[in-house]
Amino acid sequence: MTASSRWIYAVTFLLAAAGFLLPFWPLTVVGIVLCALSGRWLFAVAVALLFDVAWGAPTGAGHFLLFPFTALALVAGLARLIGGHYFLDKSPQETL
Amino acid sequence: MMTISKRHTQAELRARRTRLVTVACLLLLFVAATLWRAPLSAAVWHILRPVVEARFGSVAPLEAERAAARAALADRDALYEENVDLKARLDRDARVERVLAGVLLRPPATPYDTLVIDAGSVEGVVAGDRVASGGTVLIGRVSEVYAHTSRVVLYSAPGERYDALLRGAIPLIVEGQGGGSMSAQAPAGIMVAVGDSVVLPGIAGGFVAALSHIERTEAESFVTLYMRLPVNLFELRYVEVWKEPRHDSI
Numbered sequence: 001m002t003a004s005s006r007w008i009y010a011v012t013f014l015l016a017a018a019g020f021l022l023p024f025w026p027l028t029v030v031g032i033v034l035c036a037l038s039g040r041w042l043f044a045v046a047v048a049l050l051f052d053v054a055w056g057a058p059t060g061a062g063h064f065l066l067f068p069f070t071a072l073a074l075v076a077g078l079a080r081l082i083g084g085h086y087f088l089d090k091s092p093q094e095t096l
Numbered sequence: 097m098m099t100i101s102k103r104h105t106q107a108e109l110r111a112r113r114t115r116l117v118t119v120a121c122l123l124l125l126f127v128a129a130t131l132w133r134a135p136l137s138a139a140v141w142h143i144l145r146p147v148v149e150a151r152f153g154s155v156a157p158l159e160a161e162r163a164a165a166r167a168a169l170a171d172r173d174a175l176y177e178e179n180v181d182l183k184a185r186l187d188r189d190a191r192v193e194r195v196l197a198g199v200l201l202r203p204p205a206t207p208y209d210t211l212v213i214d215a216g217s218v219e220g221v222v223a224g225d226r227v228a229s230g231g232t233v234l235i236g237r238v239s240e241v242y243a244h245t246s247r248v249v250l251y252s253a254p255g256e257r258y259d260a261l262l263r264g265a266i267p268l269i270v271e272g273q274g275g276g277s278m279s280a281q282a283p284a285g286i287m288v289a290v291g292d293s294v295v296l297p298g299i300a301g302g303f304v305a306a307l308s309h310i311e312r313t314e315a316e317s318f319v320t321l322y323m324r325l326p327v328n329l330f331e332l333r334y335v336e337v338w339k340e341p342r343h344d345s346i
Contacts, residue, residue, distance in 0.1 A: 042115075
């Protein structure tokens with residue numbers, strides 16, 4: 001794990017936890033989306049699943065979503081995958 | 097060159113294997129969360145409850161507030177008992193057993209119009225029990241029950257629909273709009289004014305809201321009634337869970 005990965009994991013988890021403790025749930029959304037958009041979508045999905053289990057399913061029309069934060073993390077991860085294919089650096093310098 | 101290539105391939109395989117195992121674990125967790133959501137939620141809240149109490153204050157300091165609230169409600173209780181006694185004389189038992197509970201999380205800590213309270217199955221709470229903020233002001237119903245905590249869906253939660261009575265007589269279907277607000281439609285010809293009360297039907301009843309705004313449109317056969325929960329959700333500290341009425345013989 002690189003140092004930048006550790007920072008991203010730590011910052012996004014802290015953002016999500018701060019959203020729970022402040023309390024201000026949009027901060028949790030920001031943390032999950034940032035984590036997924038930075039490419040660490042597995043961690044984002046795990047954190048989102050935890051919050052979905054804690055907060056329960058949404059009420060009203062969103063009830064069919066069951067796990068809205070997890071769905072958001074997956075959508076953000078997909079956006080990163082598709083967006084990265086078109087917009088991110090196509091000439092990585094890691095390979096020799 | 098071949099050694100470097102072999103090490104590179106082995107590292108890639110290891111990374112791929114780790115990723116596959118992680119995805120498999122997440123999938124298992126997702127399936128478990130779907131099939132056993134309630135037990136998992138209970139376990140999560142069992143771990144989170146000390147954290148929430150440390151952050152928002154534990155139950156013990158609330159006891160003093162509860163005692164003060166009980167004293168303040170004493171005269172209301174006297175009138176309520178008289179009401180129940182009158183109904184009992186007409187052979188209807190309207191007594192409601194209540195469980196006092198502290199609010200652990202309230203909006204905006206929770207993203208939906210829900211509360212998390214510190215009473216659960218051990219304290220006798222059952223899913224479907226109505227929840228009041230004090231006196232006869234009903235604010236929601238219990239949707240999920242864990243060992244020592246429960247989740248309450250407020251009547252103002254988006255998508256919530258329930259039957260109510262305007263001024264105790266005119267039937268309405270009230271819909272939650274979120275943020276403590278609700279709306280309903282009523283025939284254009286009825287006499288209605290801001291401040292009219294909306295109550296739940298039933299022998300035990302319960303006040304839900306007062307009309308805050310009436311929207312009339314010419315040539316429309318319905319008027320839209322807007323109402324709000326009469327409590328400040330963002331400062332709610334304790335609630336009462338109403339058990340189902342007892343059916344003791346008089």
